[in-house]
Amino acid sequence: MRVAITGAGGFIGSKVLKKLMDYEGIDILALSRERYDGVPLNKVRWGRTDYSVNSLSGILGNVDVIIHLAATRGTQGLISDYHVNEIITENILLVMNKLNIKHIVFASSIAVYSDITKIPWQENICLQPKTLYGISKASCEYLCIFYAHKFKFRYTILRIAQVLGIEERRKGMMNNFIESACLNKQLIVNGKSVAKRQFIYVDDLAKTFVLCAIRQYKESIILNVGMQEAYTNLSIAKTVNLVFENSNSVDYKDNIDESIDSSFMDTHQYISVLGLKPKTMKEALYELKKQID
Numbered sequence: 690m691r692v693a694i695t696g697a698g699g700f701i702g703s704k705v706l707k708k709l710m711d712y713e714g715i716d717i718l719a720l721s722r723e724r725y726d727g728v729p730l731n732k733v734r735w736g737r738t739d740y741s742v743n744s745l746s747g748i749l750g751n752v753d754v755i756i757h758l759a760a761t762r763g764t765q766g767l768i769s770d771y772h773v774n775e776i777i778t779e780n781i782l783l784v785m786n787k788l789n790i791k792h793i794v795f796a797s798s799i800a801v802y803s804d805i806t807k808i809p810w811q812e813n814i815c816l817q818p819k820t821l822y823g824i825s826k827a828s829c830e831y832l833c834i835f836y837a838h839k840f841k842f843r844y845t846i847l848r849i850a851q852v853l854g855i856e857e858r859r860k861g862m863m864n865n866f867i868e869s870a871c872l873n874k875q876l877i878v879n880g881k882s883v884a885k886r887q888f889i890y891v892d893d894l895a896k897t898f899v900l901c902a903i904r905q906y907k908e909s910i911i912l913n914v915g916m917q918e919a920y921t922n923l924s925i926a927k928t929v930n931l932v933f934e935n936s937n938s939v940d941y942k943d944n945i946d947e948s949i950d951s952s953f954m955d956t957h958q959y960i961s962v963l964g965l966k967p968k969t970m971k972e973a974l975y976e977l978k979k980q981i982d
Contacts, residue, residue, distance in 0.1 A: 708892075851952075
């Protein structure tokens with residue numbers, strides 16, 4: 690089997706590459722604007738691409754499945770800043786038809802949801818993104834569904850919770866908590882800490898992509914991918930302190946209004962279909978601690 694990965698040089702893509710190398714009989718084609726140096730060159734074939742139809746057509750020959758991770762992320766800007774996600778996705782889908790590639794595994798996001806009255810969100814509810822990034826991901830999902838029906842190939846769409854891993858280039862709350870705890874500094878939680886958010890450990894996510902790519906399911910499917918529980922910022926801070934043995938108590942500023950809503954998907958179908966049990970927050974943090982130590 691030959692598997693191609695777009696965005697292979699990124700945070701998630703590099704993890705998927707390493708996970709794929711654990712399996713025998715898989716020819717890996719890694720696509721990226723720049724090469725990731727953390728894998729042996731004799732196990733991965735690299736293809737540099739601008740993701741145009743011409744470029745992709747020249748390097749995707751004999752591929753069986755594409756894991757599509759390449760995307761522009763963020764929360765700011767204009768919708769035009771995110772059109773590249775739709776353009777790249779459509780180019781890939783057009784080339785799949787041209788080269789008779791029959792399966793795409795697409796990295797979507799929990800950001801396609803927002804209606805807190807329907808939490809936990811199930812895969813069959815209407816999408817209601819409230820960020821431009823979420824809108825672009827929803828649009829890419831529709832492109833996958835449209836072209837899959839038109840060209841008779843299969844899609845697997847993964848709606849992914851917030852990804853937990855120390856190699857993430859963008860420093861968010863979780864990375865700041867871990868960094869502070871490692872330095873035995875006090876963690877600060879601003880807000881009433883009522884909203885609960887869902888995460889997924891990056892190694893569990895990488896395994897999810899690999900299983901979806903190599904298993905020969907007959908039908909297209911959409912899966913919510915995340916831990917089975919959601920967590921408040923305060924509970925996360927306390928768990929980080931516990932795991933990283935930070936002796937300081939959490940500075941909890943509950944007099945400040947919280948600026949986020951709860952964000953939580955129903956993951957029963959994901960667990961049932963793939964037979965995976967994603968790590969809990971505490972289990973994932975202990976894994977990260979091993980890497981740091």
